[in-house]
Amino acid sequence: MALGSNANPLLPLSGTSIPSNYANRNLKSFSDFYNPTFIPKFSAKKPLFICNSRQPFSLRIRAQTSNASNVNVNEDQISDFIIEDVPHLTNFLPDLPSYPNPLKKSQAYAIVKKTFVSPEDMVTQKIVVQKESPRGVHFRRAGPREKVYFTSEEVRACIVTCGGLCPGINTVLREIVCGLNYMYGVDDILGIQGGYRGFYSKNTIKLTPKVVNDIHKRGGTFLQTSRGGHDTNKIVDNIQDRGINQVYIIGGDGTQKGAAAIYKEVEKRGLRVAVAGIPKTIDNDIVVIDKSFGFDTAVEEAQRAINAAHVEVESVENGVGIVKLMGRYSGFIAMHATLASRDVDCCLIPESPFYLEGQGGLFEFVEQRLKENGHVVIVLAEGAGQDYVAQSMHAFDEKDASGNRLLLDSGLWLTQKIKDHFTNVQKMAINMKYIDPTYMIRAIPSNASDNIYCTLLAQSAVHGAMAGYTGFTVGPVNSRHAYIPINRVTETQNTVKLTDRMWARLLASTNQPSFVQYCELACLSPFHQALPSSDVVYSLLVKAGLADQI
Ligand SMILES: Nc1ncnc2c1ncn2[C@@H]1O[C@H](COP(=O)(O)OP(=O)(O)O)[C@@H](O)[C@H]1O
Ligand SMILES: O=P(O)(O)OC[C@H]1O[C@](O)(COP(=O)(O)O)[C@@H](O)[C@@H]1O
Ligand SMILES: [Mg+2]
Numbered sequence: 001m002a003l004g005s006n007a008n009p010l011l012p013l014s015g016t017s018i019p020s021n022y023a024n025r026n027l028k029s030f031s032d033f034y035n036p037t038f039i040p041k042f043s044a045k046k047p048l049f050i051c052n053s054r055q056p057f058s059l060r061i062r063a064q065t066s067n068a069s070n071v072n073v074n075e076d077q078i079s080d081f082i083i084e085d086v087p088h089l090t091n092f093l094p095d096l097p098s099y100p101n102p103l104k105k106s107q108a109y110a111i112v113k114k115t116f117v118s119p120e121d122m123v124t125q126k127i128v129v130q131k132e133s134p135r136g137v138h139f140r141r142a143g144p145r146e147k148v149y150f151t152s153e154e155v156r157a158c159i160v161t162c163g164g165l166c167p168g169i170n171t172v173l174r175e176i177v178c179g180l181n182y183m184y185g186v187d188d189i190l191g192i193q194g195g196y197r198g199f200y201s202k203n204t205i206k207l208t209p210k211v212v213n214d215i216h217k218r219g220g221t222f223l224q225t226s227r228g229g230h231d232t233n234k235i236v237d238n239i240q241d242r243g244i245n246q247v248y249i250i251g252g253d254g255t256q257k258g259a260a261a262i263y264k265e266v267e268k269r270g271l272r273v274a275v276a277g278i279p280k281t282i283d284n285d286i287v288v289i290d291k292s293f294g295f296d297t298a299v300e301e302a303q304r305a306i307n308a309a310h311v312e313v314e315s316v317e318n319g320v321g322i323v324k325l326m327g328r329y330s331g332f333i334a335m336h337a338t339l340a341s342r343d344v345d346c347c348l349i350p351e352s353p354f355y356l357e358g359q360g361g362l363f364e365f366v367e368q369r370l371k372e373n374g375h376v377v378i379v380l381a382e383g384a385g386q387d388y389v390a391q392s393m394h395a396f397d398e399k400d401a402s403g404n405r406l407l408l409d410s411g412l413w414l415t416q417k418i419k420d421h422f423t424n425v426q427k428m429a430i431n432m433k434y435i436d437p438t439y440m441i442r443a444i445p446s447n448a449s450d451n452i453y454c455t456l457l458a459q460s461a462v463h464g465a466m467a468g469y470t471g472f473t474v475g476p477v478n479s480r481h482a483y484i485p486i487n488r489v490t491e492t493q494n495t496v497k498l499t500d501r502m503w504a505r506l507l508a509s510t511n512q513p514s515f516v517q518y519c520e521l522a523c524l525s526p527f528h529q530a531l532p533s534s535d536v537v538y539s540l541l542v543k544a545g546l547a548d549q550i
Helices: 060-068 075-079 169-184 196-200 232-242 253-269 295-314 332-341 362-373 386-393 410-425 438-442 448-466 486-490 501-510 515-524 534-543
Strands: 027-029 049-051 081-084 122-124 136-141 157-161 189-192 204-206 246-251 274-279 319-325 346-348 375-381 431-435 472-477 480-485
Touching: 122 480, 157 169, 157 196, 169 189, 169 246, 169 448, 196 232, 232 253, 246 253, 246 448, 253 274, 253 486, 274 448, 274 486, 295 319, 295 332, 295 375, 295 431, 295 438, 295 448, 319 332, 319 410, 319 438, 332 346, 332 375, 332 501, 346 362, 346 501, 362 375, 362 410, 375 410, 386 410, 410 431, 448 472, 448 480, 472 486, 480 486
Parallel strands: 049 081, 081 136, 157 189, 157 246, 246 274, 274 472, 319 375, 319 431, 346 375
Antiparallel strands: 027 049, 122 136, 136 480, 189 204, 472 480
């Protein structure tokens, strides 16, 4: 369709149509929900969109928007204000009583200017905008609400931790317990031990502020964790049998999928149980949120390993250091650790295909850096080059108990490949130092900034559950903590975008080859010598999402 010179292709064609990328979500027209008494200035000719909620929501957002600035807000601009809301217990239990929030009387909040978050406060997902661009997606702002849907005495909460470790789990755990107890007077809190399967076991552990007092100083999880063993029905039976009405679930993408299933079953059975997810992943592979807790700590700790590699290789002739970091499908730790360190010559991540031999390959680059500097440091995310490793080891796809693909040791593989190349092809002696600090990094306690972050996550989760929200996960979106529908964070994984500026910054900082560009060229120049086979190149391009460009 030809667009007129003034038309902005980003704007929806009609104010009343749901933008196509939301068509398959449960978005509802604002006019289905609004309370007419809240519309002082505007008529609701064109609807806002709200997802997943039957909570009345004031149109004053529109009024505030127009009052706050002198910009003329036309109907098109306000009609694309999309709210991806979280469910509330009153969606399926409409007669649930509410109570004044006890925080009103709390000493901590006594002089706070605005103790409670207004139901109208939203956090915008898109922070960089142009004058004409759509308002985009918004999430409910996290924080204490004026009304709560549980009295302190009737709360029976439980906490479970699942999946791999990550620095800060114990801090989140501690702060949920302390938050529930100190802010809301709750003292019936159970620890479910050993991940989801702990729901089926007889034993739970009673959690009090005293029990969890100093666990934030330790790595790991005080409650233990596991993979696999998620049986939604059995878990909800157990929640019901134990009389639990608040469930706090700390875990990664797999865990959050499990939490979403639990929430759905709870709703199906009409139980007054709030399900709150707290996203945990050292890989930072959870979408929507700014970053995951423990990630900063991991990047900081990775510096120690990179530094050690650098010291080692600088002290010998032709030193080659390889540091393997975690990152199954997402190379964030490797990318950030590289950018932070400045001692890294080359960073390899799962999202960016690379190859070893020939012009523009890794071997050539290593040789060049050895000639220039006498040493080279490579940081490798564990998921990088998995296809290569699988090819050379003729390995089968194996999975862990949760169904995650078990990775082959790409660090060892790369070490061997570089050694072989320099010994057999270049006839050059190198000093190889391979460091695998992955579990050492994952097992440490969180640093100061992650500790603060964990506290905010935990307190947001507690406020949300007490306010009757459910099926939500918490996290910062553009630095403001928000309640996000669980499904929203499980539908895709967060990965490093090669086309984003952050990866370009890394390439500019290390001056390493951009293997992708070369692959593209390789495909277009079949007469070139010493290129990887076209099959390998093609599979790399498919992985990088560039295959359709050739
Ligand atoms: N699709 C799913 N539905 C329900 N539960 C799941 C799903 N995927 C994973 N789980 C459960 O979540 C827990 C943790 O998952 P896992 O992938 O190991 O770690 P993480 O949550 O850190 O990604 C496991 O107990 C697993 O059985
Ligand atoms: O050896 P384990 O405990 O299964 O964990 C290894 C994996 O866990 C991770 O740390 C991610 O774990 P989660 O998916 O549980 O967050 C990956 O980086 C790593 O591949
Ligand atoms: Mg995971």
